[in-house]
Amino acid sequence: MPSMEYDDSKPSWADQVEEEGDEGTLPAAKETIKGNIKTITDYKIDEDDGKKYKIVRTFKIETRKASKAVARRKNWKKFGNSEFDAPGPNVATTTVSDDVFMTFISSKEDLNAQDQDEDPMNKLKGQKIVSCRICKGDHWTTRCPYKDTLGPMQKELAEQLGLSTADKDKPAGSEPEPAQPAQSKTGKYVPPSLRDGGTRRGESMQPNRRGESDDNATIRVTNLSEDTRETDLQELFRPFGSISRIYLAKDKNTGQSKGFAFISFHRREDAARAIAGVSGFGYDHLILNVEWAKPSNN
């Protein structure tokens, strides 16, 4: 039987493993990036059998900023009527409305603005017919539920801010409109009444020319269910064109819906298409009736 030889200069792999095991050392994890491939090398000891593993993971890095943003948004959860929809737009609930033109104040916001254009939520915002100046909700400012609480608070706050800065010596009647500096900073839309110094206050919601939007483009919708609300009507009629006003008849005391409503479009042809498209439409287990409205007594 040959004697076993032991070479001190070349420790066996078993000893090596043992040594490394004793010291608990493993090669450090490495992370390298070559081109658009990122490689992460990791080492690990299995706790059960003590075996060492080398774990190599490679990733392809998408370098285009916009694509990353899109990928991120794809993970957003759908909600509302689209909660259970498959990925991508649903033609039953997604419509393209009139063009909405926006004015951007500074060019350095262009990138940001482009990004927002791709944002589905912002597309929806663009389709909103009205935007409350107090709470940004989709109703007229005069109909804002916070009109009597938030509105005065915001105004007071703006006055305080105005007085605490360089505008101290200005007369109280001409306090700066707070929305203007804040909005131009973000490079977003500034309503016409706030442009050119924003001295004209309280006229922003005036309808354009009398007669252009009102009487001849108003339809009456009847046989509505009692729990139909203005927002439901807005969603129902928005596809036919831009709406200038929605009035849902309600009992003044009880607030209960009387089951009919008036929808005013900006264009008469949109109203005509709405009549053709929605009359006979099943809505909330009822068949809607839509026709031209007679002008009211006033």
Next chain:
DNA sequence: TATGAGCGC
């Protein structure tokens, strides 16, 4: 059941 509000001049 069914053709809307209120403002200020």
